[in-house]
Amino acid sequence: MNLRKWRFLPLLLCVAFVCSSGAVQRGRSQPTERISGSAGDVLEDDPVGRLKVFVYELPSKYNKKILQKDPRCLTHMFAAEIFMHRFILSSAVRTLNPDEADWFYTPVYSTCDLTPNGLPLPFKSPRMMRSAIQLISSNWPYWNRTEGADHFFVVPHDFGACFHYQEEKAIERGILPLLQRATLVQTFGQRNHVCLKDGSITIPPYAPPQKMHTHLIPEKIPRSIFVYFRGLFYDVGNDPEGGYYARGARAAVWENFKDNPLFDISTEHPTTYYEDMQRAVFCLCPLGWAPWSPRLVEAVIFGCIPVIIADDIVLPFADAIPWEEIGVFVDEEDVPKLDTILTSIPPDVILRKQRLLANPSMKQAMLFPQPAQPGDAFHQVLNGLARKLPHDRSVYLKPGEKILNWTAGPVGDLKPCLLTHANYTLERNQKSKQKCHYQVSFFIGQNPFALKSSFLSASLHLLHHSHPNQHHHLTSREPRVSMPLASKQSLQCQTATKQRMQPHG
16 A cells, blocks of 8 residues: 555645635625636526527427326436426526517427436437427428427436447437437536537536535534445446446546545445535536436535546536536546656645635536525526527528438337327236236327237337336337227236446446
């Protein structure tokens, strides 16, 4: 054990104690520093009066009914699409006159198809989006005049509008072709990546403000933890051979620092997780399957200097938040030197980063509070849209001009979006993990009908061999079949388990 690397620890911790863990609330006594410069000065901009947004009134099956079916969508880290919709509906930037709008917003809840353990399945999302775009293009003239260049969509999936939670498959899919000209508001951000198009607005994932507020600790409690992290280091379920998950960066953290007294790291997620972050000087924010995670939001809110380990990441509101000044960036290949890097940071630099993190504007910009507050993430999205105005005249197409290819993309994406017409319920009737019987009911509006078939071969996403009476929801990987109407029938099906693991463990 090389103790020379830790010879400055007492000094560092002593300095760190000066800026304690509070300052989540406005008006607390902790020292702060003005966030200035080309980025920070726009954090407090007011978007009202700088743009007008028209919200398409879609049938509720694209948004509200999906949420009614599964209210868990309100609390997961992808919930920004729901709260953004609610915010704009009551915002002063909304206009009911589409002819005076600068931007057009299509509210589709594409992440609200959840597995039993609360993870979104993106397989229906491309067809949902295509269906919504077909609807607005056939009922309003505004999409067709620009093919979406003055429209924005909120797509907070792991890899944005590539609509997959595994990177290699997301890259293979690419961004949904019909969204190629639109502005995408998304949590995923990585330079030189096919799933981040130019002009996208990168946002923080949703983190519940009220929940974090309830975990505040007294501001005078010192930061006695030097480096803190809780989460996965390996993903055996999805990466059994190792090396692919987090591109090996998390594994390197564990292998190099599991016995280092400066590092408080573990896979266990304690009930004191938020309190522990408020006691830490540095909080590791490594990539997982995707480069982003809620840890970045949590670190900022609790004044813990984020140590960002994700090469080429594009951070939320990077044109407004001076990330280089408040965080520490470590290349993935330099993870084995993490202790040396962090102990080499001068105390005055640590103090300044903590003062910047204590600025209420910084914290506010990372949250989607209910109700909205000036300078919050909602307003940062609007500020980002306002900064893109006026639209260049080249975005407006000539009469009859077409750029987008409506037949491009995977074959499965081109099939009708059954979600826009039906709700599906599968009831598992037998305990066998290999052979099972299901009853399938389809509902169109208020009129139920059932399907009849002798045998149905299906690949179902059955999570953790769930209870025989548990309900499961069909995804786009399930078969789409045409059968005669009949009374409810038992359908024998061959099942194959398919798990979606937590991408940001």
